[in-house]
Amino acid sequence: MDIAQIEKAQVLGALYKGPLFQQQDNPVRDRLWRLLLKHQNGVRKHVAEWGGDLELDEAEGYARFIELDVDEDIREQLPTIIEKRQLNYPTTLLVVLLRKQLIEHQRFSTETMLRTNRADIHEQLTNFLNAGQTDEAKVRDRIDESINTLERYGLLRSLGNEGEEYEVRRILNSFVDGEFINEFEEKLRQYALTYFKQDPDHDAD
Structure with a gap:
């Protein structure tokens, strides 16, 4: 060789x-x-x-x-060249939220890198994951697990500072398109309607 x-x-x-x-x-x-x-x-x-x-x-x-x-x-006759990874709900939700942030960043920001941090991610995901949950520590652990998963897959890159900042890598663009975002948001809407048992035009108290 x-x-x-x-x-x-x-x-x-x-x-x-x-x-x-x-x-x-x-x-x-x-x-x-x-x-x-x-x-x-x-x-x-x-x-x-x-x-x-x-x-x-x-x-x-x-x-x-x-x-x-x-x-x-x-x-079926070809070898698998890409490992299929099934993401759980919190991780999929994080992917969609970061992808939307990336869209906005690329559209309006002059900065080349989109940065986020662990605290901001926790704040965003907690609002979605707290429904029906009474164990706040468990919710925090699930969010940390999702962050670590995306870092392991290369979608987030730690910037190695005390603020636990991450670069949102633009390879995310090739994994998640607009159609996927729309479908996921529709599932979230249907889940909310089912959970709160309210009419779509009925405002929550």
């Missing part, structure tokens, strides 16, 4: 584990990113053999494998 093959194998190994990000402050990740740009054609060719493609956004600094649309009978 020559050097080029070794380098491509290293990139493939990283991408099979999840999204790859450009991180100049991380020598290992920075090297993998540069190798990806160098061998991206070979990486695309390799993953295409398994019914996938490489989604690479150089401007935003992220890359990931995606599965192409193929007939179901063909898909």
Whole structure:
């Protein structure tokens, strides 16, 4: 195996584990990113053999494998290149809230990075998760678990300061589209109507 093959194998190994990000402050990740740009054609060719493609956004600094649309009978014969992760309700809710914030940030802010912090996330999610819950500590634990999950998946990046700030990574754009947000918000609306047993036009006291 020559050097080029070794380098491509290293990139493939990283991408099979999840999204790859450009991180100049991380020598290992920075090297993998540069190798990806160098061998991206070979990486695309390799993953295409398994019914996938490489989604690479150089401007935003992220890359990931995606599965192409193929007939179901063909898909069953191909190996799984993307690990399917089922998110629980609090984590899905956090993803949607962050995605909406990202939309607003990209539309109106001149800052390149959207920042959030643990306290703000707790404040936003608590309003949704407190319904029917009397154990506040349990709610806090569920929110912390969701934050940690998104950090582990690369959708949030800790900025390593005492305020527990996070960067909301723009790869979130490729995971959640407007249709998903609308469908989720409709489910939230239906849940609220069921929970409070009120007519849609009836104002809550």
